Amino acid sequence: MGAPDTIEAALRVPARELVEHSLERIKETDGDMHAFLEVFSDSARAEAEKKKTGPLAGIPVAIKDLICTTEGHTTAASRMLEKFQSPYEATVITRLKQAGAIIIGKTNLDEYAMGSSTEYSAFGVTKNPHDTTRVAGGSSGGSIAAVASGQVLAALGTDTGGSIRQPASLCGVVGVKPTYGRVSRFGVIAYGSSLDQVGPVTRTVKDAARLLEVIAGHDERDATTSDLPVPRYTDYCGKPIMGLRIGVPKEFFSEGVDTDVAAVVKTALAALEKAGAKLVELSLPLTAAAVPVYFLIAKAEASTNLARYDGLRFSAPAVQSANLLERYMKTRGHGFGPEVKRAILMGTYALSAGYAEAWYAQASRVRTLIRREYEEAFKQVDVIAGPVSPEVAFKIGSKANDPLAMYLADALTVPFSVAGIPALSVPAGAAHGLPVGLQIAAPHFKEEVMFQAAAAHEALTAGN
């Protein structure tokens, strides 16, 4: 019998079979693909022998190695945390376990979640399962590749500026960035604290909805989490979309977007219109401003969040130094990779005296304008849709020395991050022989409408 391809089907299979299938698949495929940094074979097998109950009973789940687990290490794919074993687990991990899930291992990422290709990992790149000469995307490349290659049915990633959605588009799976404040960030290593969100990575929209139901909700340990109740998102998968108003921003189909990618997305939108949805052309003039706004704010927040890494409390690269300050400088110089150092430099510069008003403060004000632009747009439409990435998966090494080109790869995902609204990527077809995702965004805390539209698209393209 073949392996189950949805969580609902997997719930009917004994946990030990699911775990053994995952472990076998990882063994077969991960030597080259490198989705995982650590696999918890022993603890997963032990957990599979226990009675499991809940909506994810017995389901193996892979975890981006930015999220603290008490099993194994939590490295953030950085030399700085290479030997770090977390003394506590993140809230999202506790919730997964309470739902019966089995944590099968930690997946690769761009170091400290800074990147769009998983090439900035200190422990090697994760390759795209569709073409191993190309990137899986990033920063949650490992989690996405693990789902796309059939190693697991579900994984958690994090999305700050597109780090779940972009790799999901490049590898042909479903990836969700919830509303900022929907999911607890307690126990998640911080990149940009006003932007980071944990989200599900799955093969189907309903599975993503199921996973989000489990991890979402208020957490006393994260004061930014909303106390709005969590809807039953799965109930919205399969709801009709007659009359659903889908906003299509013309700026999302500019000349920077590959014409074949744009064509795939437009075909998907046309199918939704034929099924009864109403397409509404929008103009969002601040779309281009979202890239500088996002990176200035994210890197500023990152420079603050990374200030804690001094090599004193947890194992760090061994350095010889004359005094404490020199130890800090050398430890951080050795422990951080090039993109993280660039983040610290850009962020510190944007916040420093004489420059902060022109860079960080201006970015923060433009952020308010972008948020207002989306609030206005949602007075006319129920969801907003377009491409996730301007291109398909690029060749490994093609952008690694061009950080600006790497940042511009996120041009279509960062606007929603800056506005704080939920967005997902759902497979829409292929261009140049590689996966293309359709991005769907909804108003704040209206993930259910996003799932409704995405599930409708998925049903229309089933069997394609």
Add this chain to the structure above:
Amino acid sequence: MNAITPEIVATVAALGRLKLTPDEVESATEKLAGILDNFSSIQAIDTATTPPADDVSGRKNAARPDVSAPETLASHAALLEGAPAVEDTQIKVQSIF
């Protein structure tokens, strides 16, 4: 807007407690200059009457009861276990001066 120079990069690196090699300073100067030149487009946007986006969560005065949590996140021993150097119950560090 000041141009990015190697001196500015070196100053910012020191503020960020980063020791960079001369090659790293040179590379960072070139790459940051290009990035910030591209990002300077936001300076032209009129924000004279726009407040900063200080509050992104929508939460105000999020509080919890001021009581000790019945459980602790991790034991003292567990927290010391990962440190490179300890002495008794303290993490040992190099001298500051």
